[in-house]
Structure formats: structure tokens, C-alpha cells
Amino acid sequence: MQQENNSLSQAERTALSDKALLDAAMDLVLEHGPDKTTLAMIGETAGYSRGLATYRFGSKGGLFDSLCKSISRHWLEYLKQGVGDKVGIDAMCAALDTIYKFEQESPREARTLEILYCGAASPSSEFRDTAIGIRRRQKSDVAEWVRQGQEAGQVRRDVDADEVAGQYVAYISGMTYLWLMSPDSFDFHGSNEVMKKQLRDSLAVCTAASS
Amino acid sequence: MQQENNSLSQAERTALSDKALLDAAMDLVLEHGPDKTTLAMIGETAGYSRGLATYRFGSKGGLFDSLCKSISRHWLEYLKQGVGDKVGIDAMCAALDTIYKFEQESPREARTLEILYCGAASPSSEFRDTAIGIRRRQKSDVAEWVRQGQEAGQVRRDVDADEVAGQYVAYISGMTYLWLMSPDSFDFHGSNEVMKKQLRDSLAVCTAASS
DNA sequence: TAATCACTTGCTTGTTGACAACAAGTATCT
């Protein structure tokens, strides 16, 4: 419990090196991709030895799983704050705005997360289940928004909440994928605006089809 | 030009071994993922030596690029046949049906292609450009369908063809991704039916909003 | 037509350097 000036507690040391390792891993993944990023590179870029990354995370897959979870935590926190207590169409639109904002404010995290999720498609991926779980949760959250929107009288009763959630999550997955593949030529913001308009058109109770 | 019974011309030999290699690669990718598939495994599974895959395709990335292009060719041919000379909403719906059919009839190819495309998200991917190009072409094809549908009086004039194409391609990308991640829990067919309904609702000229 | 010879091409085996993973050690905290 008694610490000198520049000496840290064990817990602080691990927290520090953990953060440094994950941060270095993120940069390296962004530059070279997960395949061509080596554990030695990660350790040394973080200012430690070539062996620390393996020691701390057990394996390359373990490290990327931790990185994935770490960014996901941050992202889910950010999303929760962005959506607030909105429900129905408002929540779905707010989520789209929040995704865009997150990728503007934290492009490194957003991009890395996308890259890792794509890598999770491989049968060998150690964090396949992590990725699946997050998508599943995303979908059930959206379905819940729709149901609450229906109860609040904002969303049409005749739409199936799960169907809508499925379409919505598919759109988000595809949109982020396309953005990841060609960030320059894909109009993220415009695409989201179109989507928001479409959500209102197809889900809102009052279909007074004007304009 | 003169060949004996069981001896093959050089061209035939390469064609044969090429096919065997790509086929073996497909099986191995499906089972272990691209990362844990080794070039030696591919060569030996195909019935040749451990070195052939490297010799023929230059590198691991080169092999997967070839595999990607090979399946893509097949898929695009299949798609063209499925869509025929339809345009507008009909073409878009037919394309959705064709995707579903392709994945029912050729699950190995479909799955492998998806896995490879996801891997292309990595900055180190050697066939990143291949994947980007195909998506881009997909999008411009769809935009063309929409424009032709507008000229034919089937699609509303006030929708932007490029915007619609963007949404459509995003949906397809996301849907195939979700299907790849959890083939069992994702209702591919149902999702497509919903999408087709939505396409008609939002694009058809006569919005007589009945039923 | 048939035999031979120079050359090309398909394929295999030998080797090297890089890397993940593990084991055994050192330094720092408690």
C-alpha cells in the first residue's frame, strides 16, 4: 500500500502495460492487418519486450479477443449514451447517428473493431463467439426498441419487431463493412440519412404519404 | 498434338492440378479458415506435393486471390442467368432470390467466398482490390437497374438510383455476413422476403398503400 | 513416317528466415 514516487503497484503496472499493449496492437492492426502483426512487434512497439504480449494474453488470438472486447465495451458505452432512453424509430435513428459519430471521433477504434469482426468470420477465429454474441445482443436490443415504440404508439402495430431488427442489423453490418473496405468512396453520412428516412417511412404509424 | 491414352498434354495437366488445388483449398478454408490452412496441406490434400501450391500461385495470398476470382466468376455467371434481362424492382428481387438459391445449391462456394471477402478487410490482404472492385461493380449494376426501371415507368422518378443501390448493396453485404457468422440462427429466406416487400413498397410507382 | 535431340514446362525436394508458443530465468513489488 505504500508507494514511492515513480514506483507503481503491481496492479497499476499490469493496467499500464495492458493498455500499452492493446494500444500498440490497434495501431499495428490498422497498418498491417492482424495477420502480419506479430506479437513481438506489439510488445516492442508498446515499449516492452518481444515476449510480453504472449505472456499476458496467452496467444495471438487471445490478445485480439481482448482487444475486441475492450473496444466493444467502449463502443457499447458510447452507444448507450447516444441513444439514451429513446425507443422506437427515435432510438434506431439515434443509433445510426451514434455509429457515425463514433467513427468520426474514434476512427482507430471503429476501424480496428470492424477489421477484427471481419476476421471473426474465419472458422479458426478464437473470438468468433464474441462477435456472434454482440450481433445477437444488438438485434434483440433493436427488437425491444421496436416493441416499446409500438407500445408508445409511435411504431405501426403490424410490423414484426424481430423482422425489422434483422433488416436493421443487416444494414448496419453491411454499411460498416462497405465503409471499412473503401472509406473514401462510401458516403457514410448520406447513406445513414437515407436509411433514417426509410425507417420513418416504413415504420411510423401515421403514413400520410405527403411530399 | 498426339497424346497417348493416359498421358496428358501440359495444358491438361495444369488445368487438372489447378482445379484440384483450388478445390482442396476450398475444403480446407471451410474447415480451418484461411489462417490455419497451410500451403503444404493444400498441395497434399489435392494429391500433389507440399510445394506445388506455392509454385503455382506464388504465394498464399495469390492462391486465395485466384480462388476468390474463380468462385466469383461462377457466381457472377449464375447471377446473370438468375436475373436475366429483368430491370428495376424485378431485377433486384430476382437477385435476392438468386443469392439465396446459390447458397442453397453451392454452399461450399458461397461460404468460402464470404470468408475470403471478410478476410479482404485486412489491410494486408492481397485481394482487397478484387473484393472492392466486385462490390463497386455490384453497386453500379444495381444503380443501372434502378435507372432502367425508372425509364420503364416501374420505379418512382423521385428516388436517387445511386442512393438506392448503396442501401441495397449494404443490405446484401450485411445479410450475407450475418448468415456466414451464424448460418443456423439467421433466417436468410425470411429476411429476403421482407426485403423484397420493402423494395416494392418504397420504389414502386403506384403507391396505392393498400393492405 | 519414325527416331532423335534441344528445349520448355509441371512438379518435387532442400533450405532459410520469421513467427507463435512455451519454458526457464531475472527484476520488481508486497
Place this chain on the structure above:
DNA sequence: AGATACTTGTTGTCAACAAGCAAGTGATTA
């Protein structure tokens, strides 16, 4: 002194390359 953060030594695997072998090819000659 014991535990914990971290480093260094080592091994087996793999991609990539290089050198070699064997089978195919086409031209020349008789």
C-alpha cells in the same frame, strides 16, 4: 521470503525461394 511483472532462450511450424528431376513439345533428319 514469497509472489508477481516481465525478459530471454528455445523449439516446431510455416511461407517463400531455389535447385533439381521428369514428362511433354516441336523441329530436324533420315
